[in-house]
Amino acid sequence: EPEVTQTPSHQVTQMGQEVILRCVPISNHLYFYWYRQILGQKVEFLVSFYNNEISEKSEIFDDQFSVERPDGSNFTLKIRSTKLEDSAMYFCASSAELNYGYTFGSGTRLTVV
Amino acid sequence: ELKVEQNPLFLSMQEGKNYTIYCNYSTTSDRLYWYRQDPGKSLESLFVLLSNGAVKQEGRLMASLDTKARLSTLHITAAVHDLSATYFCAVADGNQFYFGTGTSLTVIP
Numbered sequence: 001e002p003e004v005t006q007t008p009s010h011q012v013t014q015m016g017q018e019v020i021l022r023c024v025p026i027s028n029h030l031y032f033y034w035y036r037q038i039l040g041q042k043v044e045f046l047v048s049f050y051n052n053e054i055s056e057k058s059e060i061f062d063d064q065f066s067v068e069r070p071d072g073s074n075f076t077l078k079i080r081s082t083k084l085e086d087s088a089m090y091f092c093a094s095s096a097e098l099n100y101g102y103t104f105g106s107g108t109r110l111t112v113v
Numbered sequence: 114e115l116k117v118e119q120n121p122l123f124l125s126m127q128e129g130k131n132y133t134i135y136c137n138y139s140t141t142s143d144r145l146y147w148y149r150q151d152p153g154k155s156l157e158s159l160f161v162l163l164s165n166g167a168v169k170q171e172g173r174l175m176a177s178l179d180t181k182a183r184l185s186t187l188h189i190t191a192a193v194h195d196l197s198a199t200y201f202c203a204v205a206d207g208n209q210f211y212f213g214t215g216t217s218l219t220v221i222p
Contacts, residue, residue: 035210042215043201043203045209045211091155091156101158101161102146103158104148104157
């Protein structure tokens with residue numbers, strides 16, 4: 001069964017450093033998303049991406065965040081200057097069509113120290 | 114902002130028993146999804162409900178959607194230990210999902 005692949009599985013970074021989280025969505029999917037889940041809390045929407053541009057973003061997705069699809073397969077989330085409160089599990093997801101459920105990746109656990 | 118509430122937040126039940134998890138949401142939507150999450154793992158898609166009155170069943174789990182009441186239920190029949198996990202409902206609004214707070218289910222042998 002096709003999978004959404006995320007790397008790394010765990011990243012530890014110092015406050016103020018830049019991090020890039022990587023995702024390889026399912027190959028024929030057109031919609032891409034980033035969500036995050038702070039430990040023990042609910043899953044929160046960050047951003048959706050379609051046709052090479054951001055289609056929606058939440059209040060969490062401020063100027064410190066950016067997304068890119070640098071080639072035909074990767075989808076990245078960059079946090080420019082990490083803060084302690086950015087520590088969370090970050091999930092990438094993709095879907096073939098808007099009404100379908102997402103397929104989530106296995107997540108990247110980001111720890112900011 | 115669309116609000117999604119689940120109850121209960123925590124559920125401890127004995128094997129063989131039945132129970133229902135409820136998901137209420139605040140605005141009109143006809144797309145609702147149920148996910149399962151094991152500790153430290155990703156979200157596994159369980160059900161996609163796309164219309165009023167939709168009912169779907171998979172094994173011991175059955176999900177339904179009432180868009181007029183803005184309510185979805187996830188019914189567990191004759192629970193087994195393998196069903197222990199956190200269950201999330203998510204409501205679609207445009208291009209994004211709003212997740213509920215999750216229901217942590219523990220099935221006791």
